Amino acid sequence: MSLLNGKNVLIFGVANDHSIAWGIAKEMHNEGATIALSYAAEILERRVKPLAESIGVTFVEECDVTSDDQIDQLFAKMEKEFGTLDILVHAIAFANREDLLGRYLDTSREGFRLAMDVSVYSFTALARASRPLMKPGGSMVTMTYYGSQKVIPRYNVMGVAKAALEATVRYLAADLGPEGIRVNALSAGPIRTLAAAGIPKFKQLHREFMQVAPLREGITPKDIGDAAVWISSDKASKITGEVLFIDSGYNILGLTVPTDSL
Ligand code: NAD
Numbered sequence: 001m002s003l004l005n006g007k008n009v010l011i012f013g014v015a016n017d018h019s020i021a022w023g024i025a026k027e028m029h030n031e032g033a034t035i036a037l038s039y040a041a042e043i044l045e046r047r048v049k050p051l052a053e054s055i056g057v058t059f060v061e062e063c064d065v066t067s068d069d070q071i072d073q074l075f076a077k078m079e080k081e082f083g084t085l086d087i088l089v090h091a092i093a094f095a096n097r098e099d100l101l102g103r104y105l106d107t108s109r110e111g112f113r114l115a116m117d118v119s120v121y122s123f124t125a126l127a128r129a130s131r132p133l134m135k136p137g138g139s140m141v142t143m144t145y146y147g148s149q150k151v152i153p154r155y156n157v158m159g160v161a162k163a164a165l166e167a168t169v170r171y172l173a174a175d176l177g178p179e180g181i182r183v184n185a186l187s188a189g190p191i192r193t194l195a196a197a198g199i200p201k202f203k204q205l206h207r208e209f210m211q212v213a214p215l216r217e218g219i220t221p222k223d224i225g226d227a228a229v230w231i232s233s234d235k236a237s238k239i240t241g242e243v244l245f246i247d248s249g250y251n252i253l254g255l256t257v258p259t260d261s262l
Contacts, residue, residue: 002032003233008082009033012065012126013091013143015040016047018193020143021091023221024228028087029055031229036082038063038074040092065092065122075129085133087232090126090142094118095158097198104156112157119161120168127172127183136180139232142169143224144185144243146251154200166243173241182240184231189219189247211258214249 009028013021014037025035036059039048045062052060059081063074078085095115099107123142130140147155148162166185173183190196190206199205210218227246230236245251 002030003229003235004028004087005032007033007086007232008036008084009087009089009232010036010038010078010085010130011089011091012038012063012122013089014038014048014051015044015194017051018191018221019091020188020191020193020221020224021089022051023223023225024089024091025051025057025225026055027222027225027229028089028232029057031233033087034082035059036078037061040064065125066117068125071125071129075133079133082133084135085130086135086138088126088130088134088138088140089228089232090123090140092118092122093143093158093161093195095156095161095198099157100154100199102154102156104160107157112160115157115161116164119158120164123165123168124172127176131176131179131181134179134181137234137237138176138179138181139236140172140176140181140183141228141232142185144169144187146187146189146245146247148187149251152205158199169243170241177240182236184236184240185243186224186227186231187243187245187247187251188224189213189245189250191219191221191224193221208256209248209250212250212253212256213247214252217248219246219248 011021011025035057038061061074063070096111099111144162147159169185196202
């Protein structure tokens with residue numbers, strides 16, 4: 001019996017075949033879910049449409065999540081075609097590159113506003129739009145990173161945004177819990193994606209991670225997809241408001257130097 005049989009899933013954040021959102025789409029599809037995809041802008045269409053076709057997805061819609069009108073239009077279409085929604089996946093983040101160089105101290109007001117709007121507020125907006133389509137048993141999932149809790153060099157305003165996103169998860173979980181809707185965040189270890197390419201010296205961060213993470217294993221979009229399947233399934237029906245780490249154990253470390261050098 002597949003874990004997500006009969007569930008309708010709407011996934012935001014597929015940019016290409018390296019995207020975490022795509023890893024989640026594939027695993028949820030494998031578990032019997034019916035998938036709908038949304039991507040940010042027309043320029044991504046030629047990458048996203050063939051991916052969608054490869055798993056038989058026909059609902060593929062553009063939506064810039066900074067636009068309430070575009071969100072409304074997308075959900076109206078979703079309601080018309082699917083009627084109900086069981087799982088919302090939010091795998092979206094953005095910050096200006098200049099705000100990921102140098103110090104957090106120098107973040108501009110506009111850079112802060114933009115990072116918060118795209119990476120944090122959008123989850124609230126999508127949760128609100130999803131709610132009328134969700135029945136008890138619904139699940140909402142977003143993507144976070146450890147830079148929300150500890151200082152990671154150059155993660156800067158994105159770390160502050162992820163802290164706000166994790167707080168958002170708790171407030172939404174409290175609001176929607178009485179309706180039987182669960183809200184959780186998955187905290188992924190570093191994965192080479194388009195968004196990660198925007199983080200200066202990501203390769204070094206990734207190398208260091210591989211040397212010290214307890215499992216010594218890199219994280220893949222499939223790993224996140226597997227966790228997203230489980231947390232959205234009825235097997236996790238009493239879990240809400242949580243941040244679940246999928247990071248080969250990195251977050252438990254107090255000292256991140258290779259132990260063989262001590
Ligand atoms: P990605 O670049 O494949 O995905 C980011 C997505 O955000 C893209 O599809 C992009 O089009 C979308 N996006 C940006 N602005 C948007 C807008 N205005 N409207 C709609 N969509 C918009 O990279 P990814 O690594 O798969 O990122 C997905 C999520 O995972 C992000 O929240 C990211 O912070 C998080 N995350 C990534 C890592 C990592 O190492 N890659 C680690 C932890 C968390």
